[in-house]
Amino acid sequence: MPFKNLTALSRFRKLSINMTNFSRQTASDILSRLTDGSITAASVTASLSQTIRDRDSAVKAYVRLNPDLEKSDISGEIPIPIAIKDNICIRGHEITCASKILKGFISSYDATVIRKLKEKGLPIIGQANMDEFAFGSSTENSCYGPTHNPWKLTHVPGGSSGGSAAAVAADEAFWALGSDTGGSIRQPAAFCGVVGLKPTYGRVSRYGLIAFASSLDQIGPLTKDVRDSALLLNLIAGYDPRDSTSADVPVPDYTQALTNDVHDLTIGIPNEYFIDGMDPEVKEAIRAAIDVLKSRGARFQEISLPHTPYAVSTYYIIATAEACSNLARYDGVRYGLREIPATARRAAIVDMFEETRDAGFGAETKRRVMLGTYALSSGYYDAYYLCGQKVRTLIKQDFDNAWKNCDAIITPTSPTTAFRIGERCADPLSMYLSDIYTISANLSGIPAISIPCGFSREGLPIGLQIMGPAFQESLLFRIAHTYEQAVSWHKQKPELIPSSSVD
Amino acid sequence: MFSYEHNTIKKMITQDDVNYIAGLARINLSPEESQPLAQDLERILDYIRQLEGVDVSEVQPTSHVLSLKNVYRDDIPVPSLAQEEALSIAVQKLNGSFKVPQIID
Numbered sequence: 001m002p003f004k005n006l007t008a009l010s011r012f013r014k015l016s017i018n019m020t021n022f023s024r025q026t027a028s029d030i031l032s033r034l035t036d037g038s039i040t041a042a043s044v045t046a047s048l049s050q051t052i053r054d055r056d057s058a059v060k061a062y063v064r065l066n067p068d069l070e071k072s073d074i075s076g077e078i079p080i081p082i083a084i085k086d087n088i089c090i091r092g093h094e095i096t097c098a099s100k101i102l103k104g105f106i107s108s109y110d111a112t113v114i115r116k117l118k119e120k121g122l123p124i125i126g127q128a129n130m131d132e133f134a135f136g137s138s139t140e141n142s143c144y145g146p147t148h149n150p151w152k153l154t155h156v157p158g159g160s161s162g163g164s165a166a167a168v169a170a171d172e173a174f175w176a177l178g179s180d181t182g183g184s185i186r187q188p189a190a191f192c193g194v195v196g197l198k199p200t201y202g203r204v205s206r207y208g209l210i211a212f213a214s215s216l217d218q219i220g221p222l223t224k225d226v227r228d229s230a231l232l233l234n235l236i237a238g239y240d241p242r243d244s245t246s247a248d249v250p251v252p253d254y255t256q257a258l259t260n261d262v263h264d265l266t267i268g269i270p271n272e273y274f275i276d277g278m279d280p281e282v283k284e285a286i287r288a289a290i291d292v293l294k295s296r297g298a299r300f301q302e303i304s305l306p307h308t309p310y311a312v313s314t315y316y317i318i319a320t321a322e323a324c325s326n327l328a329r330y331d332g333v334r335y336g337l338r339e340i341p342a343t344a345r346r347a348a349i350v351d352m353f354e355e356t357r358d359a360g361f362g363a364e365t366k367r368r369v370m371l372g373t374y375a376l377s378s379g380y381y382d383a384y385y386l387c388g389q390k391v392r393t394l395i396k397q398d399f400d401n402a403w404k405n406c407d408a409i410i411t412p413t414s415p416t417t418a419f420r421i422g423e424r425c426a427d428p429l430s431m432y433l434s435d436i437y438t439i440s441a442n443l444s445g446i447p448a449i450s451i452p453c454g455f456s457r458e459g460l461p462i463g464l465q466i467m468g469p470a471f472q473e474s475l476l477f478r479i480a481h482t483y484e485q486a487v488s489w490h491k492q493k494p495e496l497i498p499s500s501s502v503d
Numbered sequence: 504m505f506s507y508e509h510n511t512i513k514k515m516i517t518q519d520d521v522n523y524i525a526g527l528a529r530i531n532l533s534p535e536e537s538q539p540l541a542q543d544l545e546r547i548l549d550y551i552r553q554l555e556g557v558d559v560s561e562v563q564p565t566s567h568v569l570s571l572k573n574v575y576r577d578d579i580p581v582p583s584l585a586q587e588e589a590l591s592i593a594v595q596k597l598n599g600s601f602k603v604p605q606i607i608d
Contacts, residue, residue, distance in 0.1 A: 108588050244574035313551040338594040348604035354531035373528040389564030445568030
């Protein structure tokens, strides 16, 4: 049906959404309204489905929607629907890591985080888009095509958990799970104006997370505010005998950390992070955020993390080396894609491996598998991989030393705001350098959170990163919540016109 | 085919290197794919070679941030995935196994 007056129509639609739709609210708000009986779980699910129908054809946050969402069991303790990155296994669901090589893979088990969410009654909305195997910082390396930033549809949502971040920012999810190997939760959270936490390595079980780099990967929450982040971490954290790298460290109630108080804290500002190449608008926003926390009583101190300039190099050796090993399992033997060339030799299995992997992996996956294979190959192992592991020790020691002088560290999450779709595709190195502020936390295993701290003149969100010592997520929540109480960035919403009115 | 010069890695990635690595990685790259890959890898490795400037002579490698060693569970049998279920998404199966093309000449 052709409409002449699109503006009037979109105004009407936005109004009607505001009046009847609960999807703009935080999970905590929904939970308290469910508890006091002012809304029903069924109306929450219905609202969310409507928002997804209105918006996802423009945002493209999801690669797969649960067709039974509105029929979900909503009798559980926390019946608030959640989006799951397409690399976390859900029994009976297709999981692909946004890769052609896993098309048709149906998981036969639940990841531990999924089992925990199901026990609390969270319905699953669907699988969120991502860079293939989490290789990327823009969600452009997906076999399903890119996700669009809800704040500006011509721009990337960041990556690799770009679908999860965009879904939360566009109110197409109350909350979401992502995974972070070098910044893949925090950078998209910053680009989309939401809260993203990478927990301490070992805090959350990786059982059922399809592996990228096993010594760096960690599952974490993407949420609309800090309270929801704490609440979701409560649900997923803890020791799991099925993940030998999960840590047997007690899990506190993280929502208890949401006090409005930082007066006794010293926060470090690393000299090495405030470098040329940082967008002046990002710098300005971080300075302003520091002033807010100062006004709440925090002390700030310049610190040094001297090995910061080597973090990107170290990361790309270690992460690709681990990735090429983890991705060796995609060979066409057991599941997913299998390609056998017509001209196969008699011992066709090797031809099958090589053909399947050529047809199934995208360009960036091939690049990383090749880089990792090279770094591990005979004659280069010592020069690249072993050297990378040694520099990793130095980067970790930088943080160990920093904690002698400060309780937490504040940096930008990313040197720039979201870039245009296509802008960095031709130059993989420039894409890698966009992770410069986030990867050190993965290399040293420490927790880090990104929270909204402003907007560029173009209207794109800016993210503030807070890092802390291992297993000190409560401290990050405390600082982030205190800041959040003093500002309103996290309450701003993108002015998305429902795509149904643009068609 | 690989050589060091004065203990540093001063070597450009050649097309032959790319083909050799692709063989190790079991990827059948087409010529259209392997040519830009040589340039991409060279640029990335050129950046990574900055690590040559770090003195790591006295440094122990970190393979893992948690100091975990030999995490064992008690040797108690528990039910595992049923064979039928494990094979339910097999590309091809035969007599309770995954079926693959011929593996020996």
